[in-house]
Amino acid sequence: MKWLIVCMLLLSGCVQPRILERQGIITAVGFDKKGKLYEGASVMLSFQTTRSSLSEVIEATNKTSKGVRQDLEAQTSHDLGSGQIRVIVYGKELAEKDGIFTLTDTLQRDANIGALVYLAVGEPNAKEIVKSKKHEDTRDIGTYLYRLIEKNLRTESLLAATLHEFIHCYYDVGKDPILPYLSVRNDKPIVEKMALFRGDKFVGTVRLDESFYIKILASQYKSGLKNITVSRDDVAPLLINKKTKKVNIVINEIKTKRKIKLISQEPVPHFRVTVKLQAEILEMSEKMKPIMVTNVHILERAIEKQMKKEIEQLLNKLKAYKTDPIGFGQMYDHSVRALQLTDKQWYKLYDNAKIDVDMQVSILRTGTID
């Protein structure tokens, strides 16, 4: 039996070894399209024995994304490894004209790439984002973008999609993906907007304060702060100074319960959206009377009214873009028996769908003062 053990030990050496110093670890990739060719830019991180790690951006152009990869290999003495890709940025033009599904498909096919890679859209193009030199204290731009998205997803109104979630939404009938929209300010990539998709094609953007509502309707993450502008009349009983026209209130979302229900199918799909939002007040532009049990409802109703208005505006905007990031179509498909909804049918129905919004806000706290 001894020779058997020897044989096994020898066979286990058959797999190619990977030496850390010879690896070029890709942390971020950007894709653009020029004519018929893909332009790719990768951030490569390499480790040295003597110095600390080094990051470098390499670029290539080819007909396919794996071809780009091949051309990239030609430009470096390191073995490129894609197992640590954190963020993939698609140029706005590429996402708008060609769609990005074929590119994401390649990624998913590759077992090397984790499912938790974040996807994003870059403006004006992906190259500019990836080539940016400013990345705070992180080692490379890939890690910076990853942390930027991760942090804003956890605590702010940003919605993000990992590779898995993007493909999930893409395949799901009646739900469209939504990705962060990166732009450059003072040479530094930031997130200001969200990119809306129809299928895998970029169709438009919404501001972060609008995406707050998409987030409270569609995801379980915390949505962070929200600035609400209510009209003076709505909160009149609370005001001390009665001259100003608008009052700005900043609330912080604590807990949200949402429920989307299909009430009727005919003649047009009719949904009722119920949102129960618990919040605390962080800032008011106007001095108000102390908020008590007796008068807090005035403030709550005023915020509800404004939020309802804003949600309805947002829903109309989404309808105009023909995109459904909240997943009404998914709800429709799964609520109706024996129905195989197709995307085409849904967009037609979606356009006429009636969506009632029922907003219930309760203010739990007002900070350390009333």
Add this chain to the structure above:
Amino acid sequence: MMKTPNERLSINAYLVFFLIHTTQIGLGIVGVQRVIFVEARQDAWIAVLLSGLWIHLAVFVIYKTLTLTEHDNIFSLHTFVYGRVFGWIANALVIAYFLMAYTSILLGYVEMAITWMYPDFPLWGAALILIVLTVYALYGGGFRLVAGVSFLTFFMTIWIVTLVVQPLKYAEWIHLQPVFEATPTQMAKGVLKTAYTMLGFEVLYVIYPFVKEKGRVHRYAQLGVMLTTFLVATVTVIAIAFFSPKQLDVTIWASLSMLKIVKLPFVERFEYILIPLWLLVILPNLLMFMWAMTRGGKELFRVKQKYLLFIFAFLLYVVAIMFEKRATINEFTDQVGYYGFWLSFVYPFILYVFVRIKKWAKGSAK
């Protein structure tokens, strides 16, 4: 008739639980979700439960068949029922099935390991490692080792189940709605497709003579089956919630793709641990089927199991390295599932009736 093995070679009844369960769980559970989902859509999990129910019944019938006469394993039962010549052919078919099952598990695992971890590793090398491992284990240990291995690997791998908590974060339970939408035909097809994953309980036909406390075998066999059904149903429910329908339609190893989400502080790509660990899950399968093969071969050819081990190993290796493409492996696995379905889900009921008739005929002839 086969001699009842002596005390030294037999095992305790509780080990039947591990033997049945670990032989049932193998490669199927890694990718079963898509296969059933394609047929029964969001009601796939119901198909799994129905299939489980059927297996409980089948195990009951197998047990009854084995206790009916003094013939306590499938090979001597066949000779008893069909006579010498036809019994021989029936036994050869059973052995051929074990051979196919072994090959499909071997190829399935190798293919998975190659796709996920070592794209440039040759199929012949991987197949060789696994076959040599099987031969090595069985040459030294025999049946008691198979039982021991299934006992150990069960505890070494059962904790993987707790990992499904992580993918649950991304679950959309609405995918399960509406329930009971599948038509009876779809459901029946779903049950049929579950067969490949749930196969393995038929080894009860072979291991029964080796158990000490015959009275408690049935209970433990049923418990093993119950756990399998529960696990398969769980991963199916989670996969339906985790993937969108069209995505699941194209995902080959749904369980693995799901566990890609798992991220521990010290290892980010969990599948790199999971795939080597899966060898422990399929090892009892490989050992069990190989052992069953040689046991049957002993009846058939009157040759020592030791020599048969080498002969079958060589044969399996030659068959295995002929496969190359995923599509052919897939087709082969489907075939195995299909034969396995007839042999394990349908045939026990027929055999039971035959044995009864034969027994009655013999009794009245006297």
